[in-house]
Amino acid sequence: MRHLLNPLDFSVEEIDDLLALARDIEQNLPQYAHVCDGKKLATLFYEPSTRTRLSFEAAMLNLGGNVLGFSSANSSSAAKGESVADTIRMISCYSDICAMRHPKEGAAFVAAQKAQIPVINAGDGGHQHPTQTLTDLMTIRSMKGRLDNLTIGLCGDLKFGRTVHSLINAMVRYPNIKFILISPPELRIPDNIREDVLTANNVEFEEVGNLDEAIGKLDILYMTRVQKERFFNEEDYIRLKDCYILDKKKMKLAKEDMYVLHPLPRVNEISVEVDDDPRAAYFKQAQYGVYVRMALIMRLLEVEKPC
Amino acid sequence: MRHLLNPLDFSVEEIDDLLALARDIEQNLPQYAHVCDGKKLATLFYEPSTRTRLSFEAAMLNLGGNVLGFSSANSSSAAKGESVADTIRMISCYSDICAMRHPKEGAAFVAAQKAQIPVINAGDGGHQHPTQTLTDLMTIRSMKGRLDNLTIGLCGDLKFGRTVHSLINAMVRYPNIKFILISPPELRIPDNIREDVLTANNVEFEEVGNLDEAIGKLDILYMTRVQKERFFNEEDYIRLKDCYILDKKKMKLAKEDMYVLHPLPRVNEISVEVDDDPRAAYFKQAQYGVYVRMALIMRLLEVEKPC
Amino acid sequence: MRHLLNPLDFSVEEIDDLLALARDIEQNLPQYAHVCDGKKLATLFYEPSTRTRLSFEAAMLNLGGNVLGFSSANSSSAAKGESVADTIRMISCYSDICAMRHPKEGAAFVAAQKAQIPVINAGDGGHQHPTQTLTDLMTIRSMKGRLDNLTIGLCGDLKFGRTVHSLINAMVRYPNIKFILISPPELRIPDNIREDVLTANNVEFEEVGNLDEAIGKLDILYMTRVQKERFFNEEDYIRLKDCYILDKKKMKLAKEDMYVLHPLPRVNEISVEVDDDPRAAYFKQAQYGVYVRMALIMRLLEVEKPC
The missing domain is CATH 3.40.50.1370 (Aspartate/ornithine carbamoyltransferase)
Structure with a gap:
């Protein structure tokens, strides 16, 4: 069994x-x-x-x-x-x-x-949360036709984001995957993922603090919710939550075939004006x-x- | 769609x-x-x-x-x-x-x-709450065989009662409907229903404060719950909630083919002694x-x- | 109906x-x-x-x-x-x-x-809780092949335990049933069960305070949860709840074909080490x-x- x-x-x-x-x-x-x-x-x-x-x-x-x-x-x-x-x-x-x-x-x-x-x-x-990871894999394969040879941007809360860690673990098993990790300094990916998963598997990655700079290089942009319950105080949450909001302006910098995923629910990290963009794949993901x-x-x- | x-x-x-x-x-x-x-x-x-x-x-x-x-x-x-x-x-x-x-x-x-x-x-x-209204319409038609040529009494909380407002809106579209609106002064029907729906559609209606006087004229009596949560203070609620209770004595004043409807749940605005009266239609309504x-x-x- | x-x-x-x-x-x-x-x-x-x-x-x-x-x-x-x-x-x-x-x-x-x-x-x-009683009866009959000629031990909270009272009521209708009632003095079976059910039906029973002494005589041991919500104070609960815990050591004193029942959920009145004993019937009961x-x-x- x-x-x-x-x-x-x-x-x-x-x-x-x-x-x-x-x-x-x-x-x-x-x-x-x-x-x-x-x-x-x-x-x-x-x-x-x-x-x-x-x-x-x-x-x-x-x-x-x-x-x-x-x-x-x-x-x-x-x-x-x-x-x-x-x-x-x-x-x-x-x-x-x-x-x-x-x-x-x-x-x-x-x-x-x-x-x-x-x-x-x-x-x-x-x-x-393995069925979320399977969902993400199916979405990537359906939108891009493959699970290898991809540059994947992960944006938002990379420290506590369970789905992000699982997706990295799952994707490093495919050839020629590159990650761009986009987060505020306080929410960077944990050391064990950086070292035991990315470095140990010789997977190319860069860590950046700015979505605008990175978005043009991506095949997949995986957005995450900045969950209030992960923060110790209200101030930190308010300061950080809006830093990495995807809107129409940012989408103009992205490739024509870059698809946006999000595990949902979103709060405001993806502006609703993006919903009608054909590259928005987060409802298809459901x-x-x-x-x-x-x-x-x-x-x-x-x-x-x-x- | x-x-x-x-x-x-x-x-x-x-x-x-x-x-x-x-x-x-x-x-x-x-x-x-x-x-x-x-x-x-x-x-x-x-x-x-x-x-x-x-x-x-x-x-x-x-x-x-x-x-x-x-x-x-x-x-x-x-x-x-x-x-x-x-x-x-x-x-x-x-x-x-x-x-x-x-x-x-x-x-x-x-x-x-x-x-x-x-x-x-x-x-x-x-x-x-449109499916409640459809339910009410089906009940009236099933009990009376028609949706026109009816005198309909609406009793209780006519101010906040959503089902009552919807039923009025739905029934004014049928020919020769008359309403008798039975409520305490504090819970009379809102002005916009009185003017924009009843008067504007030339629908006959009267507003009375006494169920006993009105009940004999009715083909349908639609009772409503006086909801505690609609009141600002406990006193007003207690003073008003029992004013319009339907019991066996009042049922004796009604026509033999007057049916009683209620959107349910009831609290005590219809005495349980009425439940076995063949004119009680509120469980059939369900x-x-x-x-x-x-x-x-x-x-x-x-x-x-x-x- | x-x-x-x-x-x-x-x-x-x-x-x-x-x-x-x-x-x-x-x-x-x-x-x-x-x-x-x-x-x-x-x-x-x-x-x-x-x-x-x-x-x-x-x-x-x-x-x-x-x-x-x-x-x-x-x-x-x-x-x-x-x-x-x-x-x-x-x-x-x-x-x-x-x-x-x-x-x-x-x-x-x-x-x-x-x-x-x-x-x-x-x-x-x-x-x-009659379907619990039916479940208990089916379990006893399935494990022992009969509902008569049995010595049944009831252990734990016999005062408030609804399932125990119902099981006694149900089993006294079968021939040659003997009960051994095992509880602390504070949680003995209520007088009305003792007199109106057991004595009135001439059913043999004994009341004991010690599971070790009784267990060797039993065909069925029915364990019960000592429910916290039945006690007026925390101290009484803590003092009593662990008194009647079934473990491997006690199981060694029991017959080879004595089955253990429990209405579940258990807290700790049956040690998990008993779960793999073939005489443990409480999951089959479910x-x-x-x-x-x-x-x-x-x-x-x-x-x-x-x-």
Whole structure:
């Protein structure tokens, strides 16, 4: 039995295979309408995340399966002191696969050890969020036609941004990737990513403080939200949050085929005037997220592609 | 693509057509069990409303479709600062149609501008709640056999009662409707409804302060809840809330074929002793609400009536 | 129309019949995948109980039906002052059967009087929780092959433990049952159970304060959680909660075919080192809970066993 706990749990070949399935789902959606008939997905959200939860639910419903679960910890047995290990044993009796979101790092790993069903990590604290990474990979491949030979700009909160760290980890496995890391000094990428991932893999990168200078060189611009909850004081948040706002003026400096991604939700780091630019790919990303989760559920449940 | 944001978005002919479909659904329910197979309804409830939400869910399940969504804002991305416009773009990737309840007036209108799926306004602040109005119209037509030539009493909180304002707006489009407006002076109907809707359309109406005097003349009595949250102080609420309570004694003064409607939930404005009176139509109303929402979902999804 | 409000609502024969159906479901699950197609279960949880709610939802989905409802009172109409009687009338329009959890004793009884659909009591305060009792009975019968001629140990909070009281009431109807009641003096079984149920039915029992002495005589050991919310002060809770912890050492004193049950969630009253003991039946219990609820839903909806 396989789980998905970390974006690197799957080899490059397995990811290629999964993205090919997701692509086929996108193109032949109605053919997949019953491949998971009678299967149940449990969504165990110990902290709310509407976007991720609904994306999983839409994915399972699209496959003909059903969904049960909870959307916040206060409506779960956790409030009565039950351990994650006990909860997952119970959930194994109620469903065929589960997606778990938990504020504590490692919660999904603990669950997977006791689970009798496949566990998908739908985010564990600031740690991992592998289905977001799969979504990002599918979006990049769909927009650019490839996952190699790309210059990727990562902009905003590179210190705490979980999705950014995961994306770097996933992309360094492809040939000829270059990163441009765009952030204020306070929110630069952590040392362990810089050294253990980028330098150790001989991946080219530069760190800059200015989006205007960098944007013209990029094939992909990955914007991130500057999350209020990551800051110790209000002042720092207000000073920094608006520094890296993408607007029409900046988009004029970018290549014609540079696509903008964002894990969403955004607050104001991408001006709404950019939404209608054909290079804005962040809403398409939400759609790809459904297809890639459909493919993932099928793989983990070992459901065959319909013929 | 059509939305339903305001009860007047549909013409009288379109409403007649919708109510005819709802009537057919009532009479041939099993025939509709699969007309929305594979379709998904998103219920986006930024404020809780169990009744409305479950009515929509029952409607979609009765049609063979599925449901996903959230039941309060604190379990939604809104808590992370996402705009309604962004949320609806995401939801457009996850579902085929949505019903939105929001505390702010106009929220559903904003959503409809960005949505790639039909949006049903399931209540936006004190503004509109069009499916309640459709439910009321279906109930009146089912009980009385017509939507014209009626004397309709509206009783209780006519100042803040959103459903009452919508019903007046909807009914003035039918011939020979007379209203009797029964309320304490503090909760009389607003000037804009009195002048711009009733007077402007040459609709006969009278304003009275006493339910006993008026009840004998009515074909329909529409009771409303006096909502605590509309009052600035506790005293005013207590003084007024019990003034307009319908009981068995008052029902004796009414015609044999006068039906009582109420948008529910009630608190104590209708005594439970009235519940078994055959003229009490307020629980039937809940059932009609499911049928009319089934018809609405079919129309907006352009699903054909089964043959 | 039948409801299930109290574990004794069903005769011994009816329970035998229900458990036989549950057993058949366990052995032939796929045959039951469509027996409730088109039916809707409403889960009305006025207080959160993830375990019970998800067990009902899994049961209904396994039968091909659908689910709607709410998981806590603050997202229900109760917050607007609606009575349970009015809510159940509304719910009768939206669903075919309902499971209700409510903090007030007797709430499900009130609901059943006004309901036009079968009502299952999914817990009303400290009063009744009949589907837990059915689950316990199925587990005992599955593990031991019988419901008579058993020595049953009940351990922990016997004063407030609703599940323990219900299990005693249910088991005294079978021949040759003996109870050993293991608790601290403060949490002994209430007088009315001791006298009106045990003594009145001539059922053999002993009350002891020490799990070590009793465990060797038992066929079934039913452990319970010592719930913090039952205590008036923190000190009493801390002093008592760890007194009756089952661990490997104690399990060595037990028979080879003594099975351990627990209604779950546990906190620490069963050490996790016991989980891998083949006599630990408390996770299997969760699975039996789904089968017995499937059987119950079928019976109350008068759905026939597939042939």
